Amino acid sequence: MAALTTTTVNTLGGLADLDAAAVAAAGGGDTAPVGDGLFLFVNNAGASPRTVTLATPGTVHGHQVADATLTVAAGKRGLIPLTTIFRGATGRAAITYDAVTSVTVAVIQLGA
Template sequence: MALLAAQQLPLSGLQATYASAAVGGDLAPVGEKLVLHVRNGSGSTVTVTAATPGTVGDLAVADAIQAVPAAGSVFIPLKSVFRDPMTGRASITYSAVTTVTVAVLQLP
């Protein structure tokens, strides 16, 4: 898994730097003002899964699953519910990674 770093989004704007989505998934920081921007450059929909390691009672909380349309993009809030207790980060996986790029943005 690749380790993604958050990029500060100043009030004046930002031209973000995007990384290729990793085959084995990515680890992203979590926090109240952090979002994952996923861009899909392929001709097919790509599914992004953010693991939710928590439980309520004995029941596992379902993972967050987001479809990214062909040639589209999505923003996924990286809230603390995605924090893995072992790594302190969110575990993000992709159904395909060819032409998929990602960036973690920290809002002002």
């Protein structure tokens, strides 16, 4: 698994090229920090839809929480909030993909 780094987007200036912040999704999955204002950006430049899965390792009142999935259509982009519900034993979210061809990802944080 590759450890994704965070790109901060200044709320006053924005980010003109989100795709430039993205890196290739790792075949074995990725990890990402979690917390307020953090998002996983997914760009699917391929010809088929791709499903991104974030593990939810915790429980709520003793019940397992289902993993979160997002299917990104071919040629489209998606955004997933990286909330603390995805925090694993390492303190990071575990992210997997049904395929990684033509998929790039970035962790975006909204800054001041």
